[in-house]
Amino acid sequence: MPPRKDKPVNGKRLPSIQDVAIAADVSTATVSRVLNNPNLVSPETAEKVRKAVVQLGYKPNLFAQGLMTRKSRVLGIALPDIHGEFYSELLRGADAEARRRGYHILVGTEARKAEAQPLTPHNLPPGALAPGSPELPERSNLAFGLVDGLAIMITEPNELLWREARELALPVVVLDVEIAEPGVDCIMVDNGPGTKEATEHLLAALPGDKLYFVGGPRENFDTQRRGETFVETLRDAGIRARKDQLAFGRYSVEWGYLWAGTLLKANALRGIGVLAGNDEIALGVLQAAQDARIKVPEELRIVGYDDTRLASLVRPSLSSVRVPMAEVGAAAISTLIDRIAEPERPATIVRLPTKLVVRESSDKNAASGGF
Amino acid sequence: MPPRKDKPVNGKRLPSIQDVAIAADVSTATVSRVLNNPNLVSPETAEKVRKAVVQLGYKPNLFAQGLMTRKSRVLGIALPDIHGEFYSELLRGADAEARRRGYHILVGTEARKAEAQPLTPHNLPPGALAPGSPELPERSNLAFGLVDGLAIMITEPNELLWREARELALPVVVLDVEIAEPGVDCIMVDNGPGTKEATEHLLAALPGDKLYFVGGPRENFDTQRRGETFVETLRDAGIRARKDQLAFGRYSVEWGYLWAGTLLKANALRGIGVLAGNDEIALGVLQAAQDARIKVPEELRIVGYDDTRLASLVRPSLSSVRVPMAEVGAAAISTLIDRIAEPERPATIVRLPTKLVVRESSDKNAASGGF
DNA sequence: ATGAAAGCGCTAACAA
DNA sequence: TTGTTAGCGCTTTCAT
Secondary structure, rough: OOOOOOOOOOOOOOOOOOHHHHHHHHOOHHHHHHHHHHHHHOHHHHHHHHHHHHHHHOOHHHHHHHHHHHOEEEEEEEEEOHHHHHHHHHHHHHHHHHHHHHOOOEEEEEOOOOOOOOOOOOOOOOOOOOOOOOOOOOOOOOHHHOOOEEEEEEEOOHHHHHHHHHOOOOOOOEOOOOOOOOOEEEEEEEHHHHHHHHHHHOOOOOOHHEEEEEEOOOHHHHHHHHHHHHHHHHHOOOOOOOOHHHHEOOHHHHHHHHHHHHHHHHOOOEEEEEOOOOHHHHHHHHHHHOOOOOOOOEEEEEEEEEEOHHHHHHHOEEEEEEOOOOHHHHHHHHHHHHHHHHOOOOOOOEEEEEEEEEOOHOOOOOOOOOO | OOOOOOOOOOOOOOOOHHHHHHHHHHHHHHHHHHHHHHHHHOHHHHHHHHHHHHHHHHOOOOHHHHHHHHOOOEEEEEOOOOOOOHHHHHHHHHHHHHHHOOOOEEEEOOOOOOOOOOOOOOOOOOOOOOOOOOOOOOOOOHHHHHOEEEEEEEOOOHHHHHHHHHHHHOOOOEOOOOOOOOOEEEEEEEHHHHHHHHHHHHOOOOOOHHHHEOOOOOOHHHHHHHHHHHHHHHHHHHOOHHOOOOOOEEOOOHHHHHHHHHHHHOOOOOOOEEEEEEEHHHHHHHHHHHOOOOOOOEEEEEEEEEOOOOHHHHOOOOOEEEOOOOHHHHHHHHHHHHHHHHHOOOOOOOEEEOOEEOOOOOOOOOOEEEE
């Protein structure tokens, strides 16, 4: 066995499997076995090797390992933007599940704009998104090559992101949009139950024509689905929603405040009920009401969405539809790992339920605060 | 040249540098050069190669690349807990800076408990933390081997985490604690200015003996430093702080509410000023005041800390000391990348300033809201 | 300017 | 049970 050439890197050379093999007086194969398939090695040899491993402080080189096994135990997760409470919860759930199963998480923010060609949200026919244009070899923004799988969240039509992900020969799970492609699992928030519950909750106190849905961006899938369910629930109650009962804007306090302002001018903010697209919008409406001395919930009932920390911290506390973001993150990772283990299994769709949490902003008898 | 063995992985085999070389009718070395040192190759050859790269959709194998170069362009970041607005801001700043400089981020939550041996926060003598005990080869919780550098945030004494990081032959930058170790850069939040400013702001309206500091955990470095500066500022104003003017608990609304409750019982909540250890604590105090019909800011002045989104969204809006978390994250990444490029340069300490943002909770004339 | 060849550190047949 | 050997896909001398 020729002696290893000593090419020190960065000052100190880390011990390689060779060093361990020499120290333990065995072959590298045996060392490898001790680390990966201990049952193939006699207890005595294994012990010898382990001692050498500890003594030298040997850590397998993950690049070499990855080169051989094509596995890194790293999962990529691409979010539209890691801003705010919302995504941080998702990331938290994802990270917890990942570490539980011995994986690591590589985060990637998807900063690019949505592309010209919109992606149809529902039941996309397989192959419809097949690579068409010969893409330029631009440096990809996710370290795709290093990850064993990829979870991508698509909240708005974004063909480019999707295509890029699909061209990879990588297990992919998609969050927030249903893709009917074999082998692609989806994790969805089922906005239905929560939205229905919230709308009915408001209907219990107010006539259907006094109810408003104030959503986020019109392109946002969740806003779309929440708006639809809102309309359906009204219809089920015998009310056909007017166009002005649905509004779309942004997921921000400002937009909620603005929207409330326009109703205020028309003297129409009193005596109505509002289902907001998220908690920030709801808060904007709430603040506008407070500034106009309109009593919440007596004169104006408000229900937010997402049930972020904000909802339970403001006064009056905000009724809100709880969206289990941490669970979404965890489910994504869990599903991804399962698919890696079993690449050919049929695509699954996980649907996580939403649920109304009633607080003061829609019911003066609701328990205050949140603690 | 013997033909490559075709061992398809996961269905499809990705093109290797060999495939490109064959397609372009050059050697693999040339392909490599085109990708890494284009100036070493004639324009015509380069063009040929590029065409083949695009046509085959070739992406270099990052494991093989890492094995050779010992670089992955991935940076690890270990946070105590990725909960809440606070860390999500940090992560956001870090991710933005990382992608700006062509790196990716691997997140790792440090879930382990603080160890028995506490880590002295300031001016630790070099070598004091040298590896002493022969650690068990437990599976490390960060994919250390895959990252080019590591940013770790240490908010409380935690020798184990530190030692583990130091044993790696990895560039390390430490957040939130000063480590006097050669080659280790530190990113610090300079609590001084903001705390001083906030305390003086309160002193302008109230006598020093009516001021209280309600901190987070006693072990938390930031809470410690904020408390100290609070005391110093009072001293500079000629007031010697009583013990009961400093309180320590947790970084939560509940703790703030609780603390205010005890003062309330003693009928001592009116007419005082409170500097809270973070915004949640401040909010707890605020809510207690509201529940007790104590007017803020007229009868009770409150200043929070961190200036999270919460501060500008509650009513009355919360004065708060702004902590530039996104900048902290960005600085950590930036410093880390600089050190990777220049491993031997002297250790630097980056200090990011804090600054008081006055809102309604401490000054009734302050502009409302935040938008 | 280009190619041949030697590994980087590891795992996995295949032998023994 | 263990060792030998052949690569994984890439970069990088060293020749040419």
